[in-house]
Amino acid sequence: xxxxxxxxxxxxxxxxxxxxxxxxxxxxxxxxxxxxxxxxxxxxxxxxxxxxxxxxxxxxxxxxxxxxxxxxxxxxxxxxxxxxxxxxxxxxxxxxxxxxxxxxxxxxxxxxxxxxxxxxxxxxxxxxxxxxxxxxxxxxxxxxxxxxxxxxxxxxxxxxxxxxxxxxxxxxxxxxxxxxxxxxxxxxxxxxxxxxxxxxxxxxxxxxxxxxxxxxxxxxxxxxxxxxxxxxxxxxxxxxxxxxxxxxxxxxxxxxxxxxxxx
Amino acid sequence: xxxxxxxxxxxxxxxxxxxxxxxxxxxxxxxxxxxxxxxxxxxxxxxxxxxxxxxxxxxxxxxxxxxxxxxxxxxxxxxxxxxxxxxxxxxxxxxxxxxxxxxxxxxxxxxxxxxxxxxxxxxxxxxxxxxxxxxxxxxxxxxxxxxxxxxxxxxxxxxxxxxxxxxxxxxxxxxxxxxxxxxxxxxxxxxxxxxxxxxxxxxxxxxxxxxxxxxxxxxxxxxxxxxxxxxxxxxxxxxxxxxxxxxxxxxxxxxxxxxxxxxxxxxxxxxxxxxxxxxxxxxxxxxxxxxxxxxxxxxxxxxxxxxxxxxxxxxxxxxxxxxxxxxxxxxxxxxxxxxxxxxxxxxxxxxxxxxxxxxxxxxxxxxxxxxxxxxxxxxxxxxxxxxxxxxxxxxxxxxxxxxxxxxxxxxxxxxxxxxxxxxxxxxxxxxxxxxxxxxxxxxxxxxxxxxxxxxxxxxxxxxxxxxxxxxxxxxxxxxx
Numbered sequence: 001x002x003x004x005x006x007x008x009x010x011x012x013x014x015x016x017x018x019x020x021x022x023x024x025x026x027x028x029x030x031x032x033x034x035x036x037x038x039x040x041x042x043x044x045x046x047x048x049x050x051x052x053x054x055x056x057x058x059x060x061x062x063x064x065x066x067x068x069x070x071x072x073x074x075x076x077x078x079x080x081x082x083x084x085x086x087x088x089x090x091x092x093x094x095x096x097x098x099x100x101x102x103x104x105x106x107x108x109x110x111x112x113x114x115x116x117x118x119x120x121x122x123x124x125x126x127x128x129x130x131x132x133x134x135x136x137x138x139x140x141x142x143x144x145x146x147x148x149x150x151x152x153x154x155x156x157x158x159x160x161x162x163x164x165x166x167x168x169x170x171x172x173x174x175x176x177x178x179x180x181x182x183x184x185x186x187x188x189x190x191x192x193x194x195x196x197x198x199x200x201x202x203x204x205x206x207x208x209x210x211x212x213x214x215x216x217x218x219x220x221x222x223x224x225x226x227x228x229x230x231x232x233x234x235x236x237x238x239x240x241x242x243x244x245x246x247x248x249x250x251x252x253x254x255x256x257x258x259x260x261x262x263x
Numbered sequence: 264x265x266x267x268x269x270x271x272x273x274x275x276x277x278x279x280x281x282x283x284x285x286x287x288x289x290x291x292x293x294x295x296x297x298x299x300x301x302x303x304x305x306x307x308x309x310x311x312x313x314x315x316x317x318x319x320x321x322x323x324x325x326x327x328x329x330x331x332x333x334x335x336x337x338x339x340x341x342x343x344x345x346x347x348x349x350x351x352x353x354x355x356x357x358x359x360x361x362x363x364x365x366x367x368x369x370x371x372x373x374x375x376x377x378x379x380x381x382x383x384x385x386x387x388x389x390x391x392x393x394x395x396x397x398x399x400x401x402x403x404x405x406x407x408x409x410x411x412x413x414x415x416x417x418x419x420x421x422x423x424x425x426x427x428x429x430x431x432x433x434x435x436x437x438x439x440x441x442x443x444x445x446x447x448x449x450x451x452x453x454x455x456x457x458x459x460x461x462x463x464x465x466x467x468x469x470x471x472x473x474x475x476x477x478x479x480x481x482x483x484x485x486x487x488x489x490x491x492x493x494x495x496x497x498x499x500x501x502x503x504x505x506x507x508x509x510x511x512x513x514x515x516x517x518x519x520x521x522x523x524x525x526x527x528x529x530x531x532x533x534x535x536x537x538x539x540x541x542x543x544x545x546x547x548x549x550x551x552x553x554x555x556x557x558x559x560x561x562x563x564x565x566x567x568x569x570x571x572x573x574x575x576x577x578x579x580x581x582x583x584x585x586x587x588x589x590x591x592x593x594x595x596x597x598x599x600x601x602x603x604x605x606x607x608x609x610x611x612x613x614x615x616x617x618x619x620x621x622x623x624x625x626x627x628x629x630x631x632x633x634x635x636x637x638x639x640x641x642x643x644x645x646x647x648x649x650x651x652x653x654x655x656x657x658x659x660x661x662x663x664x665x666x667x668x669x670x671x672x673x674x675x676x677x678x679x680x681x682x683x684x685x686x687x688x689x690x691x692x693x694x695x696x697x698x699x700x701x702x703x704x705x706x707x708x709x710x711x712x713x714x715x716x717x718x719x720x721x722x723x724x725x726x727x728x729x730x731x732x733x734x735x736x737x738x739x740x741x742x743x
Binding site: 058060080084085089092096099109110166 | 689695699700701706712713715
């Protein structure tokens with residue numbers, strides 16, 4: 001269980017960020033500690049995906065003010081690859097296809113860049129194949145996917161499994177999974193969710209960005225945050241997600257209206 | 264895109280082969296006339312038929328005009344201000360590698376082409392050409408055991424005059440075009456390959472062309488003959504030092520494939536491309552053509568073009584034999600002020616002939632990269648098929664890419680498909696790779712390799728990694 005002495009992994013303070021000169025995040029505050037699972041819910045356009053991309057360092061998104069600390073160090077100046085190497089992982093909502101680049105080779109280069117950071121030996125092709133075959137089991141993926149180009153021609157479910165496979169290989173400290181459940185059928189959802197559960201460690205943490213309670217039936221969050229208009233407007237426990245599922249986002253609408261009226 | 268500048272920096276890497284070998288060179292005076300041609304012919308101790316071939320070509324050339332239809336702009340070459348023959352001073356008749364000037368061996372070693380017995384590549388026979396002459400050919404004896412002839416064209420002219428006389432100029436006639444005519448008149452050296460009937464060449468053959476002198480035109484000539492049911496894979500590499508003047512390289516390559524024969528011809532062209540302001544660099548005006556003379560014969564061109572100030576070439580296939588196959592796989596990478604106008608011609612004459620074209624153009628800086636290709640299907644070529652795919656990738660916003668596919672069909676029972684696409688290095692793909700811990704630089708190079716993978720897969724094994732390295736080299740550098 002989480003104790004109050006657990007180390008802070010991620011600490012976001014009053015984060016304002018924009019894309020294409022339009023401010024999307026209007027002051028996000030979030031603290032994630034070791035062993036925690038957080039869920040961020042909210043409508044389309046509320047800023048959930050933007051938050052995940054800002055944490056991962058997407059070059060199109062600019063931080064206007066505020067801070068993002070990873071284990072006490074500000075990461076805003078770090079390149080995306082540097083963030084990845086220290087253990088920040090973003091599972092994409094729409095993983096891109098990269099024609100001509102072998103999935104196996106991609107996974108190996110990525111894994112080695114993380115291993116290098118952890119001062120572990122880099123794996124050659126043969127050693128890596130052993131590792132990847134073992135990790136494939138976590139997401140019940142067919143080894144044939146390794147021979148294909150990265151995500152090319154993969155179904156929605158296969159792409160998401162490939163994301164979780166990357167998570168399994170990179171062994172991140174914090175995983176931000178952006179709508180990993182979208183577009184998955186029940187079976188695929190269960191496989192992906194069980195993969196995420198198997199991969200959670202006492203010294204790592206997970207942020208699930210989702211629209212639906214159904215993922216949270218499989219992975220129990222410690223905290224549920226609701227985002228609206230570029231801010232976290234409500235935080236609760238798993239009950240909040242259940243409540244949200246029942247009443248819909250009207251719950252937040254009334255809340256925000258109240259606040260706006262108060263202004 | 265915010266990272267454009269850094270991508271630009273990555274593709275603008277210094278040329279690593281720009282050194283000059285200090286060596287005593289024998290040069291004939293500048294200029295071109297009949298006497299110069301006679302002089303070249305005498306120096307090379309050539310039989311009469313070849314001198315006549317040269318003189319006929321020269322007369323044709325005098326009547327021809329330098330072509331300008333490509334839209335390439337370049338400062339015109341002063342043909343009287345070029346040296347047409349330059350050779351390192353040494354005994355022409357060297358018996359063994361030991362007698363070759365160590366400086367020359369060193370030069371090739373520096374270029375990654377070790378020639379000495381101990382170091383040479385174990386599975387590739389190499390003909391090394393330095394300025395106007397071939398300085399060494401490895402594994403000749405081993406190849407001779409299989410009846411394969413691999414030597415410099417000068418040697419072939421003396422040792423196998425019948426073969427040369429029978430085939431030279433039959434694929435690319437002396438009056439084919441301005442540069443081919445010039446080459447026919449003054450060509451200095453190049454490679455000759457003859458694969459006898461039924462022989463599968465036991466190793467890869469490779470020629471490496473090195474331009475060392477600044478004011479010398481390089482006019483090499485290559486002739487490959489594959490007899491009935493034979494096969495060969497041939498590789499060609501090229502580099503040159505950095506000069507701030509433009510050097511002309513006008514080669515002619517002729518391939519002949521008889522019944523059931525197959526020739527695979529691969530090029531990695533990395534001539535000096537000029538500096539970032541577009542000063543200097545090689546004019547690479549080359550005529551390459553293969554004739555599938557026999558039925559079920561096959562000619563496959565693959566090229567990785569990364570160098571030269573201007574590349575102007577269309578390796579082509581004349582598909583004469585019924586059921587013959589022509590293929591063209593190309594990667595052209597241009598940067599700074601480089602211009603490339605390249606593509607292929609697939610001339611379908613025989614029945615059920617097939618051709619396939621896969622072209623990948625990558626343009627960075629302010630370069631211009633054009634695919635220009637012709638698919639021509641004659642009235643006799645029933646059941647012929649062509650598939651063309653031309654993809655362009657743009658890096659930055661100042662580069663340009665064009666595709667000019669010409670399609671002529673006189674045969675209703677034929678099938679022609681053409682696909683074309685243009686893309687930019689996608690920021691999302693880059694971010695995806697980076698977000699997995701992969702360097703920006705390596706990510707760019709992975710994306711470009713991925714873009715080119717259809718063509719890489721067609722290169723011979725030994726070459727594919729070399730080509731990938733070459734692209735990576737052009738793409739390597741500090742991210743700032």
